[in-house]
Amino acid sequence: MTAAGVTQEQVDELYKVFQKFTQSMTPHEAVKNLQLFGANDAMIRAVRERHEAESLRIRNLDEPASVHLDGRQTWYTGPDMENDRNWPALMASMKRKDFGDENVTSIDKSSTKIVALLDHPKQDRYRTRGLVVGYVQSGKTTSFTAVMAKAADKGYKLFIVLSGIHNTLRRQTQIRLVKDLVDANPGQWHQVTNEVRDFTPPPNPKAFFAAKDQHLLLVVKKNAAVLRKLRDWLASAGEYLDQCPTLIIDDEADQSTVATAKINPLLFDVLDKFPKVGYVGYTATPFANLLIDPSADADFYPRDFIVNLPKPLGYHGTEVLFGRDLLDGEDPADLPGGHDMVRLVPDEEVDDLKPRNKKEAAGFQPAITRSLQAAVEWFWLATAARRARGVGNPHSTMLVHTTTETSVHEAFKAPLEHLQQSLLERLRRTDERTLDRLRSTWERETSLVPATDLGEKKVPFETLLAHLEKVVGETRVVIDNYRSSDRLNYESGPVTAIAVGGNTLSRGLTLEGLVSSLFVRAVSAYDTLLQMGRWFGYRNGYADLPRIWMTEELGMWFSHLATVEADMRRDIDRYMHNPAETPLTFAVRLRSHPQMAITSKAKMKSAVLAHAKYGGMLVESRFFDVTERGREVLDTNARAARNLIGASQQHGVAETAPRPETALFTAVPTDDVVAFLQTYAFHERSEEGNRGRLIDYITKRARAGALNRWSVAVVGNSQATSATPSCDLGSGVTVRMVKRARLGQPSETAFDGVADIKTLSSRRDEHIDLSTDGADAGSRQRILDLRQEQRPGEGLVLIYPIEPRSDTGKGGRLPLDAPTEDVVIGIALLFPTPRPGSEDSEVEYYSADLSGVRVEEEDTSVLDYDDEAA
Numbered sequence: 001m002t003a004a005g006v007t008q009e010q011v012d013e014l015y016k017v018f019q020k021f022t023q024s025m026t027p028h029e030a031v032k033n034l035q036l037f038g039a040n041d042a043m044i045r046a047v048r049e050r051h052e053a054e055s056l057r058i059r060n061l062d063e064p065a066s067v068h069l070d071g072r073q074t075w076y077t078g079p080d081m082e083n084d085r086n087w088p089a090l091m092a093s094m095k096r097k098d099f100g101d102e103n104v105t106s107i108d109k110s111s112t113k114i115v116a117l118l119d120h121p122k123q124d125r126y127r128t129r130g131l132v133v134g135y136v137q138s139g140k141t142t143s144f145t146a147v148m149a150k151a152a153d154k155g156y157k158l159f160i161v162l163s164g165i166h167n168t169l170r171r172q173t174q175i176r177l178v179k180d181l182v183d184a185n186p187g188q189w190h191q192v193t194n195e196v197r198d199f200t201p202p203p204n205p206k207a208f209f210a211a212k213d214q215h216l217l218l219v220v221k222k223n224a225a226v227l228r229k230l231r232d233w234l235a236s237a238g239e240y241l242d243q244c245p246t247l248i249i250d251d252e253a254d255q256s257t258v259a260t261a262k263i264n265p266l267l268f269d270v271l272d273k274f275p276k277v278g279y280v281g282y283t284a285t286p287f288a289n290l291l292i293d294p295s296a297d298a299d300f301y302p303r304d305f306i307v308n309l310p311k312p313l314g315y316h317g318t319e320v321l322f323g324r325d326l327l328d329g330e331d332p333a334d335l336p337g338g339h340d341m342v343r344l345v346p347d348e349e350v351d352d353l354k355p356r357n358k359k360e361a362a363g364f365q366p367a368i369t370r371s372l373q374a375a376v377e378w379f380w381l382a383t384a385a386r387r388a389r390g391v392g393n394p395h396s397t398m399l400v401h402t403t404t405e406t407s408v409h410e411a412f413k414a415p416l417e418h419l420q421q422s423l424l425e426r427l428r429r430t431d432e433r434t435l436d437r438l439r440s441t442w443e444r445e446t447s448l449v450p451a452t453d454l455g456e457k458k459v460p461f462e463t464l465l466a467h468l469e470k471v472v473g474e475t476r477v478v479i480d481n482y483r484s485s486d487r488l489n490y491e492s493g494p495v496t497a498i499a500v501g502g503n504t505l506s507r508g509l510t511l512e513g514l515v516s517s518l519f520v521r522a523v524s525a526y527d528t529l530l531q532m533g534r535w536f537g538y539r540n541g542y543a544d545l546p547r548i549w550m551t552e553e554l555g556m557w558f559s560h561l562a563t564v565e566a567d568m569r570r571d572i573d574r575y576m577h578n579p580a581e582t583p584l585t586f587a588v589r590l591r592s593h594p595q596m597a598i599t600s601k602a603k604m605k606s607a608v609l610a611h612a613k614y615g616g617m618l619v620e621s622r623f624f625d626v627t628e629r630g631r632e633v634l635d636t637n638a639r640a641a642r643n644l645i646g647a648s649q650q651h652g653v654a655e656t657a658p659r660p661e662t663a664l665f666t667a668v669p670t671d672d673v674v675a676f677l678q679t680y681a682f683h684e685r686s687e688e689g690n691r692g693r694l695i696d697y698i699t700k701r702a703r704a705g706a707l708n709r710w711s712v713a714v715v716g717n718s719q720a721t722s723a724t725p726s727c728d729l730g731s732g733v734t735v736r737m738v739k740r741a742r743l744g745q746p747s748e749t750a751f752d753g754v755a756d757i758k759t760l761s762s763r764r765d766e767h768i769d770l771s772t773d774g775a776d777a778g779s780r781q782r783i784l785d786l787r788q789e790q791r792p793g794e795g796l797v798l799i800y801p802i803e804p805r806s807d808t809g810k811g812g813r814l815p816l817d818a819p820t821e822d823v824v825i826g827i828a829l830l831f832p833t834p835r836p837g838s839e840d841s842e843v844e845y846y847s848a849d850l851s852g853v854r855v856e857e858e859d860t861s862v863l864d865y866d867d868e869a870a
Contacts, residue, residue, distance in 0.1 A: 086181060128277070133306065165256055349372075352366065396515060428469065618828060763776070768796075
């Protein structure tokens with residue numbers, strides 16, 4: 001018996017009636033209608049209490065974590081498996097696709113919570129704004145498909161999915177939603193858009209909204225021409241929209257939705273057509289969304305709720321591939337380590353893989369460098385091994401992403417097809433040298449990432465060899481960009497393809513069975529770079545095989561992004577588990593980086609407190625003002641260098657010159673380095689050389705017992721035949737000046753007088769104060785490890801006296817022509833990695849101060865192109 005003499009059986013029966021009522025009315029109205037079934041006050045009270053308990057349970061689920069507006073009621077308590085149609089069908093489909101019981105349960109719980117945070121479709125008026133934060137390539141589409149299925153079962157009628165800015169992603173999303181929703185319940189759904197056609201206004205819109213027994217599905221690009229047509233079509237539906245509960249899903253909600261002059265206002269125009277509408281943004285990179293000013297009405301800040309999706313079982317993200325730093329308070333034993341799957345593209349190969357500027361792009365011819373050949377051959381080996389295993393995704397793809405220039409994409413096709421034919425011929429004639437080389441590659445790679453470490457079984461080389469010739473022969477080189485007609489299509493049977501492209505392959509689009517990637521497109525915004533990581537995701541049956549070829553700098557940036565992600569999600573969870581916080585007080589901290597911006601300047605709507613760390617970084621002079629106005633700074637920098645050399649000789653230890661035309665001092669006190677930085681001026685475009693942040697960082701580290709000693713080295717021109725003049729830097733240090741010419745500009749008439757020398761230091765200079773037994777120390781990480789062993793906690797200052805004229809005569813370079821008769825001083829600072837367990841002191845600053853960082857803005861050129869084609 002329950003309270004007041006009401007039996008549990010009575011409550012159970014009445015609660016079923018109540019649930020049926022909520023299909024067509026709000027919970028409040030449903031409770032009132034229970035009186036029609038003879039329910040007395042005690043019974044109604046028991047049903048209301050049960051519903052409130054269920055609502056509270058959903059709202060308080062630990063996963064997914066969420067934060068919501070004060071007083072927001074959760075009405076949805078989960079699916080009704082007897083009467084619902086869309087969710088049961090979707091769940092059955094996921095089980096057939098072998099999602100795994102744990103992942104299906106997680107999707108069920110998270111989608112229930114999201115639907116519960118929407119408004120009840122039978123309320124008179126509402127406008128919900130929410131945000132769901134997932135992971136790159138982690139199944140966000142599955143999540144919002146589940147939300148749509150459950151919302152449809154409870155009375156939402158119109159579903160608009162905003163699917164990025166590219167046709168490829170829109171088409172992929174349309175196909176998936178049709179398979180998962182429409183085909184499962186064809187009588188309940190009507191497609192207003194389809195696989196081949198974006199929104200085209202059908203006649204008589206009132207007829208669509210008058211029909212009560214169908215849900216409407218639109219999958220629409222965030223494109224101005226398309227959105228204008230949608231807005232006008234909705235306007236012509238008139239009062240029929242008044243009773244049309246609508247759910248708008250914004251896939252890739254940080255792209256084009258925030259801070260775009262064309263798209264953002266049109267999205268608001270569309271929302272304004274509905275008295276009853278819920279807007280839910282989905283993204284894995286919520287940086288822009290979380291930086292919107294919450295007080296601004298004309299934007300999409302998630303004022304009603306934010307949900308943080310849990311990481312799915314079997315998902316491979318940034319930290320799996322790249323590793324990350326320890327967060328404050330973490331146990332080093334719990335830190336996930338990156339698997340050895342990243343391969344280095346040497347800096348000297350980059351110019352053969354991508355043009356340096358737009359001017360070069362027109363006639364650029366890429367080369368099959370060693371790295372590219374290694375990446376392609378690994379793709380074929382891994383694909384053959386996957387076929388030998390015979391499990392998992394039937395598709396196999398390689399990604400080549402070097403630039404957004406479409407002409408360069410086309411130029412890759414012939415060299416790649418030549419490489420394909422060359423290997424095919426050698427395999428057909430059983431060329432022993434080729435087979436030995438491939439066997440050696442396979443054995444080396446499978447020893448670096450043992451299959452058993454990731455739950456797989458190693459495939460012997462002879463076993464995969466039986467499949468290799470067929471794999472190479474079947475491979476297609478596909479150029480996929482917004483101008484190409486030959487696109488990736490995974491719907492017509494198994495695909496084996498090398499995909500070359502730019503933006504269409506870097507946002508939202510899933511590259512099925514991705515096992516090999518060559519990626520050298522350097523961009524300096526978190527969200528843009530992270531979204532390019534198409535290699536994240538699920539690798540069932542081949543978790544040991546993915547490999548990525550990229551530059552060392554990009555690898556370090558992705559490792560930093562892994563730390564940013566982990567820190568951000570921990571911060572989000574911290575807010576979400578604090579009942580006093582709401583989205584309107586939600587201010588997640590986003591860790592920053594001196595060489596990268598969090599997002600584009602246009603999206604930095606409010607100042608955000610962030611933290612910068614220099615541990616393990618090289619900070620160097622790259623930009624110099626070579627106009628007459630820059631003369632005073634150049635001369636001041638020269639005096640500062642001479643003063644530091646004098647202080648180093650006086651307070652440090654003069655070492656024997658390690659190479660000709662060099663000078664080295666060790667044990668130089670930090671105070672001398674700080675005094676130098678108080679005078680030496682980096683150009684403002686060298687954002688990582690911000691004087692205030694550098695000095696704050698160094699002094700805080702010194703206060704903590706680190707960075708109390710430095711090595712100071714002068715690096716001159718050691719080529720004995722050089723005619724470059726010498727430079728007297730005082731204190732007995734005279735060396736020949738080095739040459740550092742500037743990069744040419746696409747249009748020299750637009751040259752603003754700021755010379756970009758791109759690179760100042762060489763890797764061998766970074767270990768000038770270390771013992772390497774005469775050998776090159778190799779990668780920067782190896783140098784940092786040696787520094788930790790030999791000079792723990794000590795930094796390095798490299799001083800480069802640059803000849804003011806610096807005319808190297810090399811292609812693409814122009815004379816420096818600096819306005820000084822003395823010397824141009826370039827410097828590089830190499831910071832040691834903090835000791836394990838210590839905290840790298842943080843420097844506070846507002847991310848809006850990143851105005852000097854050159855950030856690749858979101859490429860919206862496709863919007864103009866699509867405007868014409870739409």
